[in-house]
Each structure stands twice: as structure tokens, then as C-alpha cells.
Amino acid sequence: MKVTVEFLSLPLITQPLGKKKIAVEFRGSTLADLTRELGSTIKRAKDVLLRTDGVIDDDIQIYKNGTDTVDRDQSDSITLSEGDTVTFMMLVAGG
Amino acid sequence: MEDKSPEQSLEEARAEIEEVSVDEAHRLLIDNEPMVFLDIREPEQVAAGYIKGSVFIRGDEVEMHARHLLPDREKPVLLYCGEGVRSLFTALTLKEMGYEDVRALAGGFKAWVEAGYDTESDSLLSREQLNHYSRQIILKEVGVEGQKKLLNARVLIVGAGGLGSPSGLYLAAAGVGTLGIADYDKVAMSNLNRQVLHTHGSVGKSKVESALDALTRANPDVSLIGINQRITPGNVLGILEDFDIVLDGSDNFATKYLMNDACYFAGKPYVFGGATRFEGQAGVFHSAAGGPCLRCIWPHPPRDGLVPT
Numbered sequence: 001m002k003v004t005v006e007f008l009s010l011p012l013i014t015q016p017l018g019k020k021k022i023a024v025e026f027r028g029s030t031l032a033d034l035t036r037e038l039g040s041t042i043k044r045a046k047d048v049l050l051r052t053d054g055v056i057d058d059d060i061q062i063y064k065n066g067t068d069t070v071d072r073d074q075s076d077s078i079t080l081s082e083g084d085t086v087t088f089m090m091l092v093a094g095g
Numbered sequence: 096m097e098d099k100s101p102e103q104s105l106e107e108a109r110a111e112i113e114e115v116s117v118d119e120a121h122r123l124l125i126d127n128e129p130m131v132f133l134d135i136r137e138p139e140q141v142a143a144g145y146i147k148g149s150v151f152i153r154g155d156e157v158e159m160h161a162r163h164l165l166p167d168r169e170k171p172v173l174l175y176c177g178e179g180v181r182s183l184f185t186a187l188t189l190k191e192m193g194y195e196d197v198r199a200l201a202g203g204f205k206a207w208v209e210a211g212y213d214t215e216s217d218s219l220l221s222r223e224q225l226n227h228y229s230r231q232i233i234l235k236e237v238g239v240e241g242q243k244k245l246l247n248a249r250v251l252i253v254g255a256g257g258l259g260s261p262s263g264l265y266l267a268a269a270g271v272g273t274l275g276i277a278d279y280d281k282v283a284m285s286n287l288n289r290q291v292l293h294t295h296g297s298v299g300k301s302k303v304e305s306a307l308d309a310l311t312r313a314n315p316d317v318s319l320i321g322i323n324q325r326i327t328p329g330n331v332l333g334i335l336e337d338f339d340i341v342l343d344g345s346d347n348f349a350t351k352y353l354m355n356d357a358c359y360f361a362g363k364p365y366v367f368g369g370a371t372r373f374e375g376q377a378g379v380f381h382s383a384a385g386g387p388c389l390r391c392i393w394p395h396p397p398r399d400g401l402v403p404t
Contacts, residue, residue, distance in 0.1 A: 095346035
């Protein structure tokens with residue numbers, strides 16, 4: 001399946017990547033499948049997005065197609081569709 | 096049939112309708128000449144001020160209400176709108192309805208105000224306030240009632256830095272009645288590229304002092320409260336007591352989570368702002384109104400080292 005992945009306020013991922021939005025092709029259909037793919041193919045993604053047990057860390061907010069908040073604890077059962085956009089966002093504090 | 100351009104239509108209206116200068120209109124008014132001053136502007140515009148003795152009919156309701164509100168078709172009518180264009184076309188309508196002497200105020204109410212002639216207002220705002228806030232009072236979404244709410248509002252801005260500076264200036268300019276500015280830092284030269292409350296002359300001064308100076312210059316109508324101290328768990332609820340809402344432009348997660356928690360317990364809305372490099376985030380959290388708080392979305396700050404400030 002092919003989706004668009006967007007990283008917001010995640011410079012540890014986007015700086016080496018050189019961009020904030022990428023197309024990702026992955027095996028499977030769930031959010032967990034996608035994050036596994038990101039963790040294995042994108043530098044620093046595993047450290048930044050996932051806890052040591054492989055679950056998405058709760059300091060990452062996830063949106064499907066811009067507005068739908070995704071429950072990160074249900075990533076195994078959240079199915080994605082071809083062409084979806086998944087956004088990973090970290091909180092920033094700069095003022 | 097060929098459509099007329101707006102310019103052609105205006106030219107034709109001007110050929111049909113006599114335009115009266117504001118000086119002549121003022122003379123007619125003070126001499127008590129038999130003349131109806133007809134204000135055709137929107138209610139929000141009228142609320143910000145009008146010419147004494149005017150009759151009010153919105154431009155698009157003239158056909159419906161003129162017969163009732165202007166029963167004497169022989170009595171001269173002087174129409175005015177915001178800037179003197181719409182009144183020409185509405186005057187044409189009145190003329191077609193049989194009104195014999197219909198004229199329009201050249202330049203409209205704007206020209207009347209710019210000439211310095213007196214205006215009336217039913218609001219409790221001062222003449223100076225009506226003038227200062229007129230461009231937002233005429234917006235349906237604000238109006239005089241909205242402006243009164245702004246003037247009665249008490250906003251705490253946490254941090255007089257990159258976010259607090261423009262926020263403070265805009266809120267002061269818009270007439271938020273009471274602004275609290277909390278910061279405990281001093282102005283550094285490296286702040287000046289973005290912290291627009293501060294200038295070269297304020298380097299080394301406390302940010303609160305510098306901010307109060309700038310905000311007073313922006314709008315002396317605003318009451319300012321300087322809080323030149325670090326906000327802590329021990330003092331935050333006391334500080335919050337004086338305010339209706341918090342705009343958080345602080346630069347660290349500890350303060351942001353503290354302000355969120357305090358607003359949650361005080362039942363006050365918390366406006367979050369955060370920025371880094373070319374990205375910014377903003378959110379309104381009002382758990383007392385049934386919404387989530389910051390911790391509902393982000394239970395804790397990011398792990399160390401993941402986000403630069």
C-alpha cells in the first residue's frame with residue numbers, strides 16, 4: 001500500500017531526510033505496519049517515533065488525512081487506505 | 096443588451112443625483128433646513144457613529160421601508176453611506192419611487208468624520224474609542240457589543256518573547272482592556288529580530304518593563320499589569336485569579352504544562368502557542384467548556400533531546 005507520510009516538528013527525522021513529506025510504500029494495511037516500515041527504513045524514525053517495545057510513543061500525535069486524531073494505542077487495528085496521508089507531530093515549546 | 100461597467104453605472108448615477116459636500120451638509124444640519132438625513136449603512140457601521148438626527152434604513156431595504164419611514168415625498172432627502180458610492184445608487188431608487196429631491200453626501204460618513212464634524216453614538220464607547228476601533232466595530236463578527244467584550248477582557252500573556260510580543264501588540268491595538276505580561280528575563284540584542292515589543296533602547300531592561308512601555312504606546316486605553324517574576328506552582332493560581340484567559344507564549348515545556356494545569360484547575364481557557372524554526376503550533380484548550388486539555392493530547396512533554404526550542 002502507498003500512503004503519504006508527513007512529519008511535523010520532528011527535526012531529528014526531517015533534517016536528515018531533507019523534507020517533511022514523503023511517499024511510503026509498505027507491506028500490510030495498519031498504522032502499526034506503517035510505523036514498522038518507517039522504523040526500519042528512515043534514519044532516526046525508530047528512536048523518535050517508537051518506544052523500546054515498538055509501540056508509538058505517546059509524545060507523538062498522529063492524524064489521518066489531516067484532521068482525524070488517531071489513537072496510537074490502537075495502531076494494530078487502525079487500517080489505512082491507499083492514498084491516505086498520515087501525519088506524525090511532536091509538540092514544540094519555542095516562544 | 097450590453098452590460099454596463101461599474102464605472103459607467105457610477106457615472107450615470109452621478110449625472111442623475113446631486114452630490115452635496117460635507118461642508119454644505121453640515122450647514123444644512125446646523126441651519127435646521129428641512130432635510131432628512133438618511134443613513135443607509137449596515138447596523139454595525141451605524142453603531143460606531145452617525146450624523147445627529149438621521150433616519151436609518153439599510154440600503155437594501157429602502158424599497159421596503161421608505162414609504163413608511165419617509166412618508167413625505169416632497170421633503171428633500173440626503174442619503175449617506177460609508178464612502179459615498181452606494182448612496183448614489185440608493186438615491187436613484189428613491190427617485191424612481193417618486194421622491195422629488197434626493198441628494199447624496201459626497202464621500203459619505205467617512206468624509207464627514209474626516210472633516211471633524213460631530214457624530215452621535217448610542218454605545219457607551221467614547222468618541223476616541225469608536226474612532227480607534229471603528230474598522231473592527233463595523234465587522235458583523237465584532238460590532239459594538241464585541242468591542243465592549245474586548246474592552247472588558249483580561250488576558251494574561253505568559254512570555255514577552257517571540258510569541259508574546261506580536262500577540263501583545265495585536266491585543267492591545269484591538270482594545271483588550273486589561274493585559275498582564277509575565278516574564279522574568281531581560282531584553283538581549285539577539286531577541287530583537289523577532290521580539291517586536293523590544294527595541295535597541297530596551298536591551299538590558301526587564302522584558303516586562305520594555306513590554307509595558309511598548310504596549311502603552313500602542314494603546315494607552317489598555318490597563319497593563321506587569322508580572323516580573325518566574326511563574327511557579329506556588330504562585331500560578333494567584334496570578335491567574337486576575338485574568339479571564341491565558342495566552343501562553345512561554346519558551347519551555349515546564350511553563351506550558353504548568354499553565355495548562357493551572358488553567359484546567361481554574362476552569363479558564365488556555366491558548367497554547369509554540370514555535371521552532373519555520374514551524375508553529377497553536378491550540379485553544381478549554382476543558383471547563385467540555386474540551387480537552389493539553390495533557391489529554393500530549394500527556395507529557397517530549398523526551399529530552401527530541402525537540403529543539
